[in-house]
Amino acid sequence: MSWRNAMCGELRPDDVGRKATLAGWVSRRRDHGGLVFVDLRDPTGLMQLVINPERAASAAELAREIRNEFVLKVTGEVVARSPETVNPKMATGGVELQIDELEIVSRSTPLPFQLDEEGVDEALRLRYRWLDLRTERMQRNLRLRASVVAAIRRSMDDQGFVDIWTPGLTLGTPEGARDFLVPVRLQPGTFFALAQSPQLFKQALMVGGFDRYYQIATCWRDEDLRADRQFEFRQLDLELAFPTRDDVLEVLETVVAASFEALGRDAPERPFPRLSYADAMLRYGSDKPDLRFALEIQDATDVTRGSEFGVFSGAKSVRYLVVPKPFSRGELGKLEDFAKEWGAKGLAYLVCDEEGEVQSPIAKFLSQTELEAFAAAPGSTVLFVADEVSVAERVLGALRLHLGRELGLVDEKQDSFHWLLDFPLFQLDDGTGRWTFVHHPFTSPLDGHEELIERDPANALSLHYDLVWNGWELGSGSIRIHRSDVQQQVFRAMGMSEEEANAKFGWFLEALQMGAPPHGGFALGLDRFIALLAGEPNIREVTAFPKVSSGSDPLTGAPSAAGAEQLAELGIRLLDDLA
Numbered sequence: 384m385s386w387r388n389a390m391c392g393e394l395r396p397d398d399v400g401r402k403a404t405l406a407g408w409v410s411r412r413r414d415h416g417g418l419v420f421v422d423l424r425d426p427t428g429l430m431q432l433v434i435n436p437e438r439a440a441s442a443a444e445l446a447r448e449i450r451n452e453f454v455l456k457v458t459g460e461v462v463a464r465s466p467e468t469v470n471p472k473m474a475t476g477g478v479e480l481q482i483d484e485l486e487i488v489s490r491s492t493p494l495p496f497q498l499d500e501e502g503v504d505e506a507l508r509l510r511y512r513w514l515d516l517r518t519e520r521m522q523r524n525l526r527l528r529a530s531v532v533a534a535i536r537r538s539m540d541d542q543g544f545v546d547i548w549t550p551g552l553t554l555g556t557p558e559g560a561r562d563f564l565v566p567v568r569l570q571p572g573t574f575f576a577l578a579q580s581p582q583l584f585k586q587a588l589m590v591g592g593f594d595r596y597y598q599i600a601t602c603w604r605d606e607d608l609r610a611d612r613q614f615e616f617r618q619l620d621l622e623l624a625f626p627t628r629d630d631v632l633e634v635l636e637t638v639v640a641a642s643f644e645a646l647g648r649d650a651p652e653r654p655f656p657r658l659s660y661a662d663a664m665l666r667y668g669s670d671k672p673d674l675r676f677a678l679e680i681q682d683a684t685d686v687t688r689g690s691e692f693g694v695f696s697g698a699k700s701v702r703y704l705v706v707p708k709p710f711s712r713g714e715l716g717k718l719e720d721f722a723k724e725w726g727a728k729g730l731a732y733l734v735c736d737e738e739g740e741v742q743s744p745i746a747k748f749l750s751q752t753e754l755e756a757f758a759a760a761p762g763s764t765v766l767f768v769a770d771e772v773s774v775a776e777r778v779l780g781a782l783r784l785h786l787g788r789e790l791g792l793v794d795e796k797q798d799s800f801h802w803l804l805d806f807p808l809f810q811l812d813d814g815t816g817r818w819t820f821v822h823h824p825f826t827s828p829l830d831g832h833e834e835l836i837e838r839d840p841a842n843a844l845s846l847h848y849d850l851v852w853n854g855w856e857l858g859s860g861s862i863r864i865h866r867s868d869v870q871q872q873v874f875r876a877m878g879m880s881e882e883e884a885n886a887k888f889g890w891f892l893e894a895l896q897m898g899a900p901p902h903g904g905f906a907l908g909l910d911r912f913i914a915l916l917a918g919e920p921n922i923r924e925v926t927a928f929p930k931v932s933s934g935s936d937p938l939t940g941a942p943s944a945a946g947a948e949q950l951a952e953l954g955i956r957l958l959d960d961l962a
């Protein structure tokens with residue numbers, strides 16, 4: 384016995400007369416007194432079944448029990464539909480299957496939601512994910528994902544990369560997130576960390592003589608969950624020996640193009656445009672700017688240095704946006720609230736009305752030079768933030784995005800890929816007040832910036848680069864430090880003692896001392912990349928079984944408490960309030 388000899392979505396008028404056996408799910412059942420119509424679904428599509436009591440009495444009897452999502456096996460004859468019942472919206476709409484035999488293979492309890500229902504609550508979808516996976520959306524997304532991953536593997540293979548697996552259970556890897564710890568039964572009191580990325584292993588592979596490594600790696604990071612973040616995610620992880628920065632960027636551009644082509648889409652134009660970090664922060668207030676619209680931030684710090692308007696002259700920096708709309712008082716009030724939520728003290732403005740008249744409570748304090756510098760076209764508004772540089776960047780960056788969307792300035796059809804280059808090597812950690820890495824501590828300084836590492840860390844730039852698509856950071860990489868002395872210098876600049884550095888990274892420092900080639904690489908966040916390719920707003924839609932923002936899995940109910948015996952075996956005792 385075989386379950387089927389045809390697929391639901393594949394039958395066409397050419398098949399008329401054929402005896403076909405199909406197996407699949409009931410998508411819809413309509414009872415026309417006597418005749419029963421069923422749309423049967425399998426992964427290839429839908430086929431209309433007709434169950435006629437005159438042709439198949441026992442099948443018709445059984446058909447009365449059929450409900451949505453029952454699994455059926457049916458055998459019948461493919462017949463042409465009469466011209467008035469042809470359904471041009473269905474690929475199989477020219478034919479139907481006149482049933483001779485029907486078997487209910489599997490039944491379904493009443494459904495918590497219908498598969499074609501709009502706006503089903505996500506919690507419900509995830510709780511019953513096996514049903515949700517049957518929807519067109521999830522079928523399309525996960526199949527798209529598989530096609531992209533296959534294209535990426537082909538491309539990496541063509542480019543001479545070797546697929547090597549690295550451990551998930553390891554020592555803490557510093558990617559800037561918390562580690563997930565795994566207790567070790569054989570050595571009670573000790574823990575593995577789940578790899579935040581294969582970073583040090585891939586560098587060790589370079590020292591190990593594998594010139595080009597890649598892997599579709601699973602990474603685990605204990606961070607708050609968001610639209611573009613899950614505890615565990617997959618990335619295309621890669622590393623090259625003896626590369627220039629351009630070599631690495633070229634590999635990624637090839638992979639992105641291959642992914643687009645695998646989906647039958649035009650690949651974005653190459654090479655992707657490049658932007659320095661400093662430029663991006665100044666012009667867009669973000670290190671992942673959405674470049675599908677202009678609305679650039681401008682700097683007015685020099686012009687306003689001696690301003691009579693105290694808010695301007697007293698501020699470290701004054702920056703502004705010229706927005707192509709003359710906002711009303713009410714709208715300006717709302718924009719000011721928005722700016723305050725992002726940390727601004729206020730939002731000064733000049734409205735240039737349709738007649739070109741400037742309306743603003745601050746205009747009377749501004750000099751002619753200032754007013755000329757801010758001259759805007761009739762029908763626009765100049766919005767100012769005067770504050771610390773970082774605040775001005777943050778607030779205007781957020782306002783820019785907000786207004787870009789609100790005013791419909793974003794060209795949704797455009798695919799804007801670009802590289803961000805020349806990041807700083809270090810940033811100040813707000814908590815500890817110490818210098819910490821921007822990317823990770825293995826990132827090489829820009830050529831000539833080695834001597835700034837300890838002398839002037841604030842101004843040391845790095846060979847770190849990010850790939851950004853329509854305002855989403857798709858991934859990061861860098862040319863690495865391959866000299867143990869420079870690596871130690873970076874650890875020192877971060878306030879790490881020699882003992883601490885040795886305890887955490889001793890093995891790696893040793894590896895760097897045994898013939899380490901120059902190397903560099905990248906990691907592309909696959910979930911984000913695929914969500915964007917699928918046109919989805921978050922990565923849960925391209926993940927078969929995602930977790931929700933509380934950190935749990937609505938399907939299995941994980942995480943769960945461990946039993947006393949299991950804990951004892953691991954040498955773990957819970958704090959009183961958790962026990």
Ligand code: ASP
Nearest residue numbers: 580582860861904905906
């Ligand atoms: N390990 C880095 C990350 O996971 C990527 C890299 O530098 O290659 O973001």
